[in-house]
Amino acid sequence: MHAYRTHTCGELRKKDVGIRARLSGWVNRRRDHGGLLFIDLRDHYGITQCVVEPDSPAFAEVDKARSEWVLTLTGKVVARSADTINEDMPTGEVEIHIEEVEVQGVAQELPLPVFGDLDYPEDTRLKYRFLDLRRERLHRNITLRSKVISSIRRRMIEQGFTEFQTPILTASSPEGARDFLVPSRIHPGKFYALPQAPQQFKQLIMVAGFDRYFQIAPCFRDEDARADRSPGEFYQLDLEMSFVTQDDVFAAVEPVLHGVFEEFAEGRKVSPAPFPRIPYDESMLKYGVDKPDLRNPIVITDISGVFAREDVAFKAFKEKTVRAVPAPGAAVQPRSFFDKMSDWARNEMGAPGLGYIVFEDEGGTLTGKGPIAKFLPPAALYEMAQKAGVVAGDALFFAADAKKDRAAALAGQARIRLGRELGLIKEGEFRFCWIVDFPMYEWNEDEKKIDFSHNPFSMPQFKRDLFLALDPANRDAILGIKAYQYDIVCNGVELSSGAIRNHDPDVMLKAFEIAGYPREETEQKFAGMLNAFRYGAPPHGGTAPGIDRIVMLIAGVDNLREVTMFPMNQQAQDLMMNAPGEASLKQLRELHIRVVKPEKA
Numbered sequence: 365m366h367a368y369r370t371h372t373c374g375e376l377r378k379k380d381v382g383i384r385a386r387l388s389g390w391v392n393r394r395r396d397h398g399g400l401l402f403i404d405l406r407d408h409y410g411i412t413q414c415v416v417e418p419d420s421p422a423f424a425e426v427d428k429a430r431s432e433w434v435l436t437l438t439g440k441v442v443a444r445s446a447d448t449i450n451e452d453m454p455t456g457e458v459e460i461h462i463e464e465v466e467v468q469g470v471a472q473e474l475p476l477p478v479f480g481d482l483d484y485p486e487d488t489r490l491k492y493r494f495l496d497l498r499r500e501r502l503h504r505n506i507t508l509r510s511k512v513i514s515s516i517r518r519r520m521i522e523q524g525f526t527e528f529q530t531p532i533l534t535a536s537s538p539e540g541a542r543d544f545l546v547p548s549r550i551h552p553g554k555f556y557a558l559p560q561a562p563q564q565f566k567q568l569i570m571v572a573g574f575d576r577y578f579q580i581a582p583c584f585r586d587e588d589a590r591a592d593r594s595p596g597e598f599y600q601l602d603l604e605m606s607f608v609t610q611d612d613v614f615a616a617v618e619p620v621l622h623g624v625f626e627e628f629a630e631g632r633k634v635s636p637a638p639f640p641r642i643p644y645d646e647s648m649l650k651y652g653v654d655k656p657d658l659r660n661p662i663v664i665t666d667i668s669g670v671f672a673r674e675d676v677a678f679k680a681f682k683e684k685t686v687r688a689v690p691a692p693g694a695a696v697q698p699r700s701f702f703d704k705m706s707d708w709a710r711n712e713m714g715a716p717g718l719g720y721i722v723f724e725d726e727g728g729t730l731t732g733k734g735p736i737a738k739f740l741p742p743a744a745l746y747e748m749a750q751k752a753g754v755v756a757g758d759a760l761f762f763a764a765d766a767k768k769d770r771a772a773a774l775a776g777q778a779r780i781r782l783g784r785e786l787g788l789i790k791e792g793e794f795r796f797c798w799i800v801d802f803p804m805y806e807w808n809e810d811e812k813k814i815d816f817s818h819n820p821f822s823m824p825q826f827k828r829d830l831f832l833a834l835d836p837a838n839r840d841a842i843l844g845i846k847a848y849q850y851d852i853v854c855n856g857v858e859l860s861s862g863a864i865r866n867h868d869p870d871v872m873l874k875a876f877e878i879a880g881y882p883r884e885e886t887e888q889k890f891a892g893m894l895n896a897f898r899y900g901a902p903p904h905g906g907t908a909p910g911i912d913r914i915v916m917l918i919a920g921v922d923n924l925r926e927v928t929m930f931p932m933n934q935q936a937q938d939l940m941m942n943a944p945g946e947a948s949l950k951q952l953r954e955l956h957i958r959v960v961k962p963e964k965a
Contacts, residue, residue: 368436368468374410376441378457385460386438387412388468390498391429393479401426403462405437408503412455414439416462425465432478432498434469437462486925491939493930505927508628509915513580515627516601516911519620525576525603530565532558532582535892542586544596552956558584561908563821564893566604567865570904571896576616578603580911586936594912594924595936600860601914604906610848610864613905614638614798617852621859621909625794628918635796639852643801652687652763652776654802657856658795660783664689664775665752667762670744678739681719685768687775688752691782694759695722701785702734705761708781715774718761723749725756736762780856794854794917801825802849805842805878814842816879822847822863824875831871836878852909854917862907869897 368388376385389407396402403414403426414437416426429435439460450456475491476484478498489496496502517527536543536557543557559565561583569577581602589595601620605613618637625634640658647654650663667688671681694701702720709718721732721740731737732745740748752760761782763774783789804824806817814836824831825846834842848864866872872894876886887894915927925931932938952959 365438372409373405373407373412374454376412376455376458376460378443380441381443381458383441384439384463385441386436387414387460388436389434390478391431391433391435394429394431403429403435403437405435406498408507410454412458412460413444413450413453414460414462416465420462422462422465425467426462429465429467430471432471432474432495433467434471436466436468438464486933487939490925490931490933493940497929502926505915505919505921506929508919509911509927509929512624512628512915512918513911515624516620516914517580519623520578520601520603523576523616523620525578525616526574527579528569528574528577529579530559530562530569530581534559534565544584544586547955547957549954549956560585561600562602564890566602566906567821567867567893567904568896570604570606570865571867571899571901575606576603577605577906581908589932589934589936594928594931595934596932598924599911600908601911602906602908604904606902606904608864608903608905610800610850610905613850613862613864613907614641617907617909618796621796621852621854621914624914625854625918629794631792633793635794639796639798641798641800644799644803644846645801647799648769648772648776649687652689652772652774652779653856654799654851655853655856655858656797656799657780657783657789658797659790659793659855660779661692661788661790662690662779662783663753664772664779667748667751670740670748670751671764673744673747675741676739676744678736681762681764684764684766685771686762686764687771688748689761689763689775689778689782690752690754691720691759691761691786692754692788693757694782694786695724695757697759702759705778705781705785709763709774709778713774713777715763715765718763718774718778720759720761721745721748722759723754723756730756734759796852796854799851799853800849801846802851803843804845804847804849804875807839807843813880814839814878818847818849819861819863820876820879821865821872822849823866823868824848824871828868828871832874834874834878842878848905850907852907857913857917859913860907860909862905864903864905867897867901867903869894872897 365386370386373387373389387405389405391403392406392411393404399418401416401423404411405414416423437460439462441458442461444457444459474495476488476495478495481501497506533546533556541560543560546556546558548554548556562581566577579602581600582597583600584597587595605616618639622634622637644654647656649666652664665688668686671678671686706717709715719736721734721737724731724733730746730749732740754760761778763771763778765771803817805814808815825848851861852859866875873883873886877883912924912927916924919927921927
């Protein structure tokens with residue numbers, strides 16, 4: 365018999381009754397039932413109930429065991445009586461009558477219990493992550509993550525992609541976040557950077573003639589923590605393809621994402637391919653965000669024209685962008701519901717408030733009630749209702765601002781809040797869409813300059829000769845340029861950004877020049893890629909869905925710490941390993957570094 369186990373703790377069934385088995389695992393729960401002592405023994409695979417009687421030679425040793433002790437138990441597999449069968453456990457029809465016991469590991473008093481699913485402070489959970497990972501829900505999520513990655517990898521290979529690894533120590537590049545820098549010992553005063561993404565390398569792989577690349581890539585960004593992104597590292601399905609259009613990228617990615625979500629959906633619906641494609645401008649108008657949750661049926665409408673009518677006396681919205689956000693069935697809500705929405709707009713969104721009209725039917729005529737309704741004649745009310753698609757019993761909320769983007773942002777967040785408050789979100793679904801035709805550039809109001817809007821390495825949707833002839837001072841023309849950029853979104857979560865890449869050195873230099881980068885600087889920062897492009901670069905494109913976010917959606921959790929093995933806390937600290945830590949003087953001397961701590965205020 366094996367020294368530790370003949371079976372796992374999730375393996376024994378009724379067919380095994382009568383055999384002698386040996387199990388090893390942790391004491392999940394210990395129960396004393398008037399002499400009989402029950403041990404629920406747990407390992408990675410499941411739980412088996414084990415029982416020892418007072419007259420057994422093993423009783424005294426088993427009686428010493430406490431929660432999370434590691435035991436090896438040997439005994440006969442016995443069928444449970446009909447009234448003690450546990451149908452919630454795969455092993456619930458049998459138990460082991462303990463004949464031998466060996467203690468493999470003793471556990472001190474636990475700082476947090478493993479049995480049960482009590483909520484504990486985050487710092488405790490992260491400091492004792494090895495205990496937290498034993499808990500059923502988190503253990504299941506981490507196992508799910510591994511299965512999802514395996515499924516993705518298999519599906520990518522079936523699609524003709526080849527897996528390659530790209531460097532971790534590389535050069536700094538402007539990807540939109542702070543780099544993690546690594547000092548060079550043999551090159552004093554110089555630093556490597558950990559990759560924010562393998563962007564340049566995967567493009568160089570295409571230039572090198574490899575047609576379809578992917579990897580489950582680690583990415584490093586020194587940025588503040590969010591619920592859906594670690595402050596240090598995250599993983600993404602990084603992929604790139606040669607000789608492709610935007611449609612080709614979509615056709616390759618959709619079967620992978622649809623397939624993996626369907627595989628782990630457990631009865632939830634998944635959008636069929638092809639996924640809907642929504643232009644960026646349309647998304648900002650209809651949903652107020654560029655990552656819309658399509659489970660929410662609310663569609664925003666621009667009704668600026670209604671408030672511009674001569675017969676409308678409400679002057680506060682004149683000459684402003686006004687977006688109407690329908691609230692289906694909200695006419696039955698109390699006044700406090702509308703007041704809370706307005707308070708939310710003021711306190712959390714920094715807006716003056718959130719106007720509204722409640723629509724009712726009076727003798728077959730559509731009428732409106734609310735602070736704004738009295739300023740609108742019946743014809744304007746009717747036009748508004750027609751444009752917004754509301755009927756009697758519904759309400760309309762209004763987001764107005766002199767700047768279109770601010771009106772859109774307020775309307776978008778109001779749509780999300782109303783969808784939740786009114787219970788309109790269709791649960792049990794994964795709704796995918798592509799957001800396409802992003803603007804290539806945007807105006808930076810703080811610095812009074814043109815910036816890249818999305819990915820600086822994207823190909824503009826503009827004829828080459830005309831693009832090269834653009835005057836960087838022609839702001840209106842430049843801000844109207846779209847790019848071959850796209851995001852894939854699921855249930856309001858942006859899974860990835862992607863693009864057809866700018867593989868033309870002259871167009872790339874011009875694109876950066878428009879964004880304020882002198883040609884000399886661009887040549888220096890991207891020397892490797894530009895040099896490669898000058899030796900024959902194929903048209904290519906790709907994207908990089910986030911692994912953490914995919915698993916979060918499938919697992920139905922809101923925080924990546926529930927699907928990540930060893931995450932950091934909100935302050936970018938690893939409490940279990942005490943990182944970051946101080947370097948010794950010897951290490952600093954070898955790296956030619958002196959630490960200068962910030963002055964205390």
